[in-house]
Amino acid sequence: MPLDPSFNESVPQGDNVSRKVCDHCGFVAYVNPKIVVGSVVRSGEKVLLCRRAIEPRKGFWTIPAGYLELAETPEAGAKREAREEACANLNISGLLAVYTIAHLSQVQIFYRATFAEPEIAAGEESLEVGLFGWDEIPWEDIAFPSVKWALDHERSVHLGKATAPFANPDGETGGLSE
Amino acid sequence: MPLDPSFNESVPQGDNVSRKVCDHCGFVAYVNPKIVVGSVVRSGEKVLLCRRAIEPRKGFWTIPAGYLELAETPEAGAKREAREEACANLNISGLLAVYTIAHLSQVQIFYRATFAEPEIAAGEESLEVGLFGWDEIPWEDIAFPSVKWALDHERSVHLGKATAPFANPDGETGGLSE
Numbered sequence: 075m076p077l078d079p080s081f082n083e084s085v086p087q088g089d090n091v092s093r094k095v096c097d098h099c100g101f102v103a104y105v106n107p108k109i110v111v112g113s114v115v116r117s118g119e120k121v122l123l124c125r126r127a128i129e130p131r132k133g134f135w136t137i138p139a140g141y142l143e144l145a146e147t148p149e150a151g152a153k154r155e156a157r158e159e160a161c162a163n164l165n166i167s168g169l170l171a172v173y174t175i176a177h178l179s180q181v182q183i184f185y186r187a188t189f190a191e192p193e194i195a196a197g198e199e200s201l202e203v204g205l206f207g208w209d210e211i212p213w214e215d216i217a218f219p220s221v222k223w224a225l226d227h228e229r230s231v232h233l234g235k236a237t238a239p240f241a242n243p244d245g246e247t248g249g250l251s252e
Numbered sequence: 253m254p255l256d257p258s259f260n261e262s263v264p265q266g267d268n269v270s271r272k273v274c275d276h277c278g279f280v281a282y283v284n285p286k287i288v289v290g291s292v293v294r295s296g297e298k299v300l301l302c303r304r305a306i307e308p309r310k311g312f313w314t315i316p317a318g319y320l321e322l323a324e325t326p327e328a329g330a331k332r333e334a335r336e337e338a339c340a341n342l343n344i345s346g347l348l349a350v351y352t353i354a355h356l357s358q359v360q361i362f363y364r365a366t367f368a369e370p371e372i373a374a375g376e377e378s379l380e381v382g383l384f385g386w387d388e389i390p391w392e393d394i395a396f397p398s399v400k401w402a403l404d405h406e407r408s409v410h411l412g413k414a415t416a417p418f419a420n421p422d423g424e425t426g427g428l429s430e
Contacts (some may be wrong), residue, residue: 080277091321099258099276107320108284109359128301142285147352148359149419159355169417174325181287181326181361183350239347239417241327 090159107179111151112139113187114228115164116211122194124159126217127201128135135218137224138162139184148183160203171227171240173220175248186223186231186238208247218220219248264427289329290317292406293342298383299403300372301309301378302337304378304395308357312395315402316340317362326361334365338381344367349405351398353426362402364409364416397426 081094093102098232113193114137115122123135138156142148149166156162167186174181196203206212215221223243230236242248259272264280271280292315293300299315316334320326327344334340345364352359374381384390386407394400401421408414420426 096277096279097273099274099279101274101279105322106284106286107322107324109287111272142359144283144285144357145354146285146357147354148265148350149352169419172326172347172350175328176323176325179322180323181320183359237415241347 076202083185085194088121105179108131109142109144109148109151110139110180110182111148111184112155112182112224113152113164113166113185114170114224115156115160115162115187115189116228116232117192120201120207120230121211122156122160122166122189123195123206123211123245124161124200124203126199128199131217133201135147135212136221137184138210139182141184149185152185152187155188157197157202159197161197162203162214163189163190163193167206170231170238171224173223173240173242173248175220177247177249180248182220186228269371271346283357285359287320287326287329288317288358289320289326289416290315290333290360291330291342291344291363291364291369291400292348292361292402293334293340293365294406294410295370296386298380299368299389299390299406300334300338300375301384302309302342302378302381304377305374308378311379312393313390314395314399316363317360320361327363330361330363330365333353335375337375337378339371339375340381341371343368346416348409348416349402351401351420351426353398353420355427358426360398362390362398364406397424 080097083092084095085092138159140155143153156164164187170184170186194203202206227240231238253400258275258359261270262273263270288309299398316337318333334342342365348364350360405418
C-alpha cells in the first residue's frame with residue numbers, strides 16, 4: 075500500500091530555487107511550466123470550435139488544444155488534439171501566437187491550420203463540434219480568454235490586417251475574471 | 253532517511269498515457285516537455301555570446317537561455333537568463349523563433365533583444381561573455397545547433413530578409429551529431 079506523498083519545500087543540491095521534496099523517498103518534484111498546444115482551424119470563412127465535455131469550463135466552446143506530450147513537437151501536438159477533440163485531420167499552416175498564462179504557469183502555442191479532410195465529429199472530450207462564421211461564434215460561451223485572443227488574431231491574419239505571431243493583448247494575463 | 257524513489261509505469265485513473273508512479277508513496281511523476289527561453293541580444297552589428305561554465309557543452313559558446321520557471325512569462329525568463337549568465341539588462345524586441353528539440357522534449361522560445369544598459373559581465377554559469385560581429389562568431393565552438401539557427405534567423409530579420417518567427421530548419425531535429 076503506497077504512503078501518501080508528503081512534500082516539503084527545500085533547495086536541492088546544485089539548484090537555486092526551492093522545490094518540493096518528498097519526505098518518504100527524497101524525490102524532487104520539479105514542477106515546470108506546462109505547454110498547451112492548439113490551433114485555429116479555418117475552412118473558408120468558418121472556424122472549428124468544440125464544446126467541452128470536461129472540466130474546467132464544461133459546456134463552453136474552445137478551439138482544439140491541450141497539453142503537449144513528451145517528445146512531441148508542438149505542431150504534432152496541435153494535430154493530435156484536433157484528432158482527439160474533433161476527429162479532425164489537419165494541415166498546420168504556421169505559428170499564430172504564443173500566449174502566457176503566468177498564474178497557471180502555462181505557455182500556449184497556437185497554430186493556424188486547415189482541414190486535410192473535411193470530416194469532423196465530437197471526440198471523447200467534446201459534447202459537440204461545429205464550424206462557425208465570425209458572426210455565428212458563441213462569444214458569451216467561449217471557455218477561456220485566450221480562445222478569444224486566438225480567434226481575433228487569426229481573423230486579423232486571415233483578413234490581411236496583421237502578420238502572425240501574436241502575444242498576449244496588452245495588459246491581459248488570461249484570467250477568467252478580466 | 254528517505255527511501256530511494258522507485259518508479260514503475262502505469263496509467264493513472266482518468267489518464268490515457270502511461271506515467272511513472274512511485275512504488276513507495278504513489279506519487280505520479282508527470283513529466284512534461286520543458287520550455288527553454290532565451291534571446292539573441294544585438295548591439296549594432298554585434299550579438300552577445302556566453303561561454304558555458306557548466307555541462308552540457310562546457311567551454312562552448314551559447315546565447316543566454318535556460319529553463320522557464322513557474323509563473324514566469326517567457327519574456328521575463330529570457331531577461332532573467334541574460335541577467336544570470338551575462339549580468340545584462342535587456343529590452344525584449346519581439347519573438348524570434350519557436351524551435352522543438354523533440355528528443356530532449358524541449359520547446360525553445362527565443363526572442364530578439366537589445367541592451368537596456370551597455371554593461372555585461374560573466375555570470376556564475378559563464379566563463380566569459382562578449383559581443384561578436386557575424387564574422388567573429390566562433391562557429392566551430394557553438395554549443396548547440398539551435399544557437400546557430402537562432403543567430404542565422406536573427407541575422408535574416410536584422411538584414412530585412414525575413415520576418416520572425418522561425419521554426420526548426422527543414423528536416424533538422426537539433427541533435428548534436430547532425
